[in-house]
Amino acid sequence: xxxxxxxxxxxxxxxxxxxxxxxxxxxxxxxxxSKSVLNMMxxxxxxxxxxxxxWVLYGYSLAFGDDIxxxxxxDPTEFLGLAGLMEDTTSAAGGLPAxxxxxxxxxxxxxxxxxISGAIADRAKFGTWLVFVGIWxxxxxxxxxxxxxxxxxxxxxxxxxxxxxxxxxxxxxxxFAGGTAVHINAGAAGLALALxxxxxxxxxxxxxxxxxxxLVMIGAGLLWFGxxxxxxxxxxxxxxxxxxxxxNTIVATSAAVLGWLLTEKLRDGHAxxxxxxxxxxxxxxxxxxxCNALSPIGSIAVxxxxxxxxxxxxxxxxTFGYDDSLDVVAVHLVGxxxxxxxxxxxxxxxxxxxxxxxxYGGGVDQLWRQxxxxxxxxxxxxxxxxLIGLLLEKTIGFRIDEEDxxxxxxxxxxxxxxxxxxxxxxxSRLMGSPPPVAATRxxxxxxxxxxxxx
Amino acid sequence: xxxxxxxxxxxxxxxxxQALESFGITGMTVTEASGYGRQKGHTEVYRGAEYDxxxxxxxxxxxxxxxxxxxxxxxxxxxxxxxxxxxxxKVWVVPVDTVVRVRTGEVDQAAL
Numbered sequence: 001x002x003x004x005x006x007x008x009x010x011x012x013x014x015x016x017x018x019x020x021x022x023x024x025x026x027x028x029x030x031x032x033x034s035k036s037v038l039n040m041m042x043x044x045x046x047x048x049x050x051x052x053x054x055w056v057l058y059g060y061s062l063a064f065g066d067d068i069x070x071x072x073x074x075d076p077t078e079f080l081g082l083a084g085l086m087e088d089t090t091s092a093a094g095g096l097p098a099x100x101x102x103x104x105x106x107x108x109x110x111x112x113x114x115x116i117s118g119a120i121a122d123r124a125k126f127g128t129w130l131v132f133v134g135i136w137x138x139x140x141x142x143x144x145x146x147x148x149x150x151x152x153x154x155x156x157x158x159x160x161x162x163x164x165x166x167x168x169x170x171x172x173x174x175x176f177a178g179g180t181a182v183h184i185n186a187g188a189a190g191l192a193l194a195l196x197x198x199x200x201x202x203x204x205x206x207x208x209x210x211x212x213x214x215l216v217m218i219g220a221g222l223l224w225f226g227x228x229x230x231x232x233x234x235x236x237x238x239x240x241x242x243x244x245x246x247x248n249t250i251v252a253t254s255a256a257v258l259g260w261l262l263t264e265k266l267r268d269g270h271a272x273x274x275x276x277x278x279x280x281x282x283x284x285x286x287x288x289x290x291c292n293a294l295s296p297i298g299s300i301a302v303x304x305x306x307x308x309x310x311x312x313x314x315x316x317x318x319t320f321g322y323d324d325s326l327d328v329v330a331v332h333l334v335g336x337x338x339x340x341x342x343x344x345x346x347x348x349x350x351x352x353x354x355x356x357x358x359x360y361g362g363g364v365d366q367l368w369r370q371x372x373x374x375x376x377x378x379x380x381x382x383x384x385x386x387l388i389g390l391l392l393e394k395t396i397g398f399r400i401d402e403e404d405x406x407x408x409x410x411x412x413x414x415x416x417x418x419x420x421x422x423x424x425x426x427x428s429r430l431m432g433s434p435p436p437v438a439a440t441r442x443x444x445x446x447x448x449x450x451x452x453x454x
Numbered sequence: 455x456x457x458x459x460x461x462x463x464x465x466x467x468x469x470x471x472q473a474l475e476s477f478g479i480t481g482m483t484v485t486e487a488s489g490y491g492r493q494k495g496h497t498e499v500y501r502g503a504e505y506d507x508x509x510x511x512x513x514x515x516x517x518x519x520x521x522x523x524x525x526x527x528x529x530x531x532x533x534x535x536x537x538x539x540x541x542x543x544k545v546w547v548v549p550v551d552t553v554v555r556v557r558t559g560e561v562d563q564a565a566l
Binding site: 207264267315 | 498499500504505507
């Protein structure tokens with residue numbers, strides 16, 4: 001029997017999380033120069049299209065199939081092509097249809113892959129990006145989603161009916177909605193790809209300022225809206241946990257905006273709109289793993305610190321000279337690490353997760369579990385992504401030509417331009433159309449050839 | 455005939471237009487331009503990275519007038535466009551050989 005309330009909330013949440021990827025496209029698209037806005041947005045839309053198909057074919061099974069050993073990977077054949085999941089899988093006691101969970105986890109896979117694209121703005125071949133998306137989702141995301149999100153299940157007699165991943169079950173690290181699997185994972189992958197592809201032409205000298213900050217603000221707003229599905233939807237029910245998580249997601253994000261803006265005001269003298277939009281995302285990233293383990297007051301602290309940390313971490317790319325173009329490392333890797341480790345300090349047993357951490361007298365037990373989970377994902381994601389990136393660069397090539405990059409990737413790779421702001425359509429005509437006919441002249445002092453006789 | 459070109463602060467355009475209409479000028483061409491002089495540009499900051507933005511938005515106002523009016527028109531524009539602060543712009547005058555009104559084919563004085 002389907003629990004209609006829970007099912008309605010999870011399906012709604014899945015739609016909210018899907019909207020995050022077009023939101024990310026706007027957030028990233030506004031931040032690049034106008035000559036590469038379309039390519040930036042296409043990397044998100046491309047990931048959306050490809051990952052959905054892979055998810056249905058074998059991705060869900062790799063992530064949520066019965067474990068094939070060591071908590072490392074789900075059985076790829078169990079739900080191949082989502083076999084057997086169309087019939088009603090809910091118990092008599094009520095529950096969530098398997099397909100609702102399939103849909104909800106599908107959109108997580110999409111946004112995780114899309115997040116990486118911010119590290120390689122303006123310079124990646126679109127075809128190679130799609131190949132990367134397919135390989136990375138299969139080799140890195142699907143297994144890590146199994147580690148973090150796939151819980152071992154037992155029936156009423158205590159018999160194990162399903163074996164899940166090692167981080168969720170053996171290590172018992174807390175990651176409610178994906179601080180490790182989504183944000184540390186995408187952040188480490190972004191760093192690896194930025195290193196493989198190298199810096200953009202003119203990085204560190206030319207102005208590469210965002211071409212459309214209102215787009216960035218709209219994108220940040222859509223991400224925040226969708227993120228309620230991401231976090232509160234991860235309760236997998238319309239219940240108290242979802243409600244606590246919802247409030248923590250509001251307040252941590254707001255605190256992070258304040259933290260980021262304060263850092264900017266003190267350091268640069270100005271509180272900026274890009275800082276506010278970035279603070280939104282930094283706060284959302286940090287609260288993602290922790291949102292069911294913290295009190296609302298703890299969420300304010302974790303969010304505010306996330307805003308400050310991530311604002312400061314943006315400077316790392318200039319210090320170390322890697323071109324993580326849109327700060328995937330500073331926002332997702334640093335924010336994800338902070339949120340995941342912060343559970344080890346700020347978790348309180350009065351929150352739905354029911355764990356006391358260092359600041360609530362729980363000792364360091366939870367903290368070391370968080371550290372192991374976070375750094376395992378970081379290490380595996382970085383190394384695997386670097387190897388995949390290098391393989392693609394050496395075979396089919398990952399980076400576009402220098403001249404094409406300077407001319408602009410939109411025109412060269414996609415044969416489009418993001419904006420037509422010319423009254424003449426930049427002098428464009430439909431190819432193959434007949435040439436324009438000369439206008440008939442009024443009788444005046446000019447001959448038909450235009451010679452002035454007066 | 456003379457071509458008078460003025461580069462002015464965008465927010466002074468309405469003052470300039472009204473002053474020119476009072477003087478009897480019936481039309482002009484206005485282009486959005488950008489540039490810098492002694493004013494230099496300004497600084498913008500994105501995620502902590504400071505950029506020196508050299509070019510400042512300006513309007514370029516162009517009008518062709520009779521020789522006798524050129525000096526007065528320059529005076530009218532420069533009075534109306536002035537704020538007294540740096541970056542008020544420039545006005546200059548060059549001679550013009552021929553003018554044709556496209557609609558009728560009228561030339562020179564008749565075309566002004």
